[in-house]
Amino acid sequence: MKLGLGLYRHMLTPENFAFAKQAGATHIVAHLVDYFCGGAGHSATDDQPLGTDWGWGLAGDPDKLWPLDELTTIRRNVEAAGLKLEAIENFDPAHWGDILLDGPKRAQHIENVKTIIRRLGEAGIPIMGYNFSIAGVAGRTKGNYARGDAPSVGMEGAYDLPMPNGLVWNMVVDPTAPSRPTGNIPAATHEQLWDRYKRFLDEIVPVAEKAGVRLALHPDDPPMPFIRGQPRLVYQPSLYQKVVDLNPSPVNQFEFCVGSLAEMTEGDIYDVVDNYSRQNRLGYVHLRNVRDKVPHYKETFIDDGEVDVLRVLAILKKNGFEGVIIPDHAPQMSCAAPWHAGMAYALGFLKAGIMSLEGKR
């Protein structure tokens, strides 16, 4: 098992690569979607993107896919720091939003995804993490939820406000939409969403196989059956099995988020980890801790929630998981570098857990 750190776009700097290395990580997962408006929308107390009813802000340029040389440069910069780039996490809604909505630009967006996957293969990046969701990561709240009143995220009830036109995957894809809203996106059904997903897999999996890139699906975050009136795909642990059964290709894998899975109202988290790691479906793992279930869960320090993280690590080890584990989020700590301190605490805990299982001192 390998330890990694996830970095948002504005954090892909030599300093943060050095920080990851110093904290014992060997791998990086890079978010290229700019959730924080180039860092301008980010403050030292930001944990992870939350946004407003208009989401996280403007999506990327619909006509500019991540260039091959940008991907290669990021990989080289990561390697120059003595680390490896394991995955890119999340497509930009400007590039693939109409696949989620089954909109008029769907065919173009399928071509976009194919191009991105091929470029990852050429750039030597093994995994593409993604989240097949219409409303995206929306409905979370922030509060002093964690031990010692540390700020973290959670949920304080359902989020049912309809999704306005121009918004998809919790980002604005039509910049004129917020100033002149033209109604809401009609609600899809779960059947329609699964149909959209199956078509996506049918078209993209062969390209990923050829490119040598694994696709890693994140479960819904937060895992509610509906957010903003739109259906969610994997909001109970058993729905991950449906993903495997739709397309059993070895590249059809999971961005296996233990926190989101533990927030679900069904299933025993240890059985869930055992089941899918035995099936060898884990592309990489998000490992954090949580208290309670949707729609009222709260994120906690890694040693402090309802999940026995050391037991999770032991199950992964037993089933021969050899991929990368990142602490996807961590509560902020009271100091001059709240995000870094929170991450260093989580990384240290995970590092000790992995070392004790692997018999290393």
Ligand SMILES: O=C(O)[C@@H](O)[C@@H](O)[C@H](O)[C@H](O)CO
């Ligand atoms: O801030 C974050 O890291 C997140 O919001 C992710 O965990 C998110 O759930 C995934 O990137 C979805 O693929």
